[in-house]
Amino acid sequence: MAVALEEVQTHMREIASVLREPRASSTPSHIPDDLLGTIVRASERLLEEIGEVGPGDDLQLAVARALLESMRVLAAGLIQERYPDQAWFWTPEWQRREREADARIAASLGTRYDSDAAFLASLD
Numbered sequence: 001m002a003v004a005l006e007e008v009q010t011h012m013r014e015i016a017s018v019l020r021e022p023r024a025s026s027t028p029s030h031i032p033d034d035l036l037g038t039i040v041r042a043s044e045r046l047l048e049e050i051g052e053v054g055p056g057d058d059l060q061l062a063v064a065r066a067l068l069e070s071m072r073v074l075a076a077g078l079i080q081e082r083y084p085d086q087a088w089f090w091t092p093e094w095q096r097r098e099r100e101a102d103a104r105i106a107a108s109l110g111t112r113y114d115s116d117a118a119f120l121a122s123l124d
Contacts, residue, residue, distance in 0.1 A: 043072035
């Protein structure tokens with residue numbers, strides 16, 4: 001397993017602390033848009049790192065995975081409710097592709113063009 005239980009717990013505490021901040025409303029609708037995106041991205045990344053949890057695995061890790069899945073579903077649902085035309089971006093599959101693209105960019109696996117003309121010339 002690539003991720004330590006302590007790391008998962010740390011990220012979950014950070015998310016929970018923001019969610020506990022007093023707001024005008026006590027319903028999930030008070031959660032700011034940027035936090036919803038952060039919850040989706042962080043939970044997807046951690047779920048991917050944790051992998052599947054089965055019999056014989058650490059019970060705390062199984063509970064953490066279940067909580068992460070629940071937070072992701074809640075956040076994605078609120079995004080879909082607020083912005084139905086953008087919900088596709090927050091699906092697990094699309095978020096996985098975003099992480100892959102970020103990794104390729106970080107590894108300098110791509111071509112950078114100095115101008116629009118250079119990019120267009122590369123298409124010929």
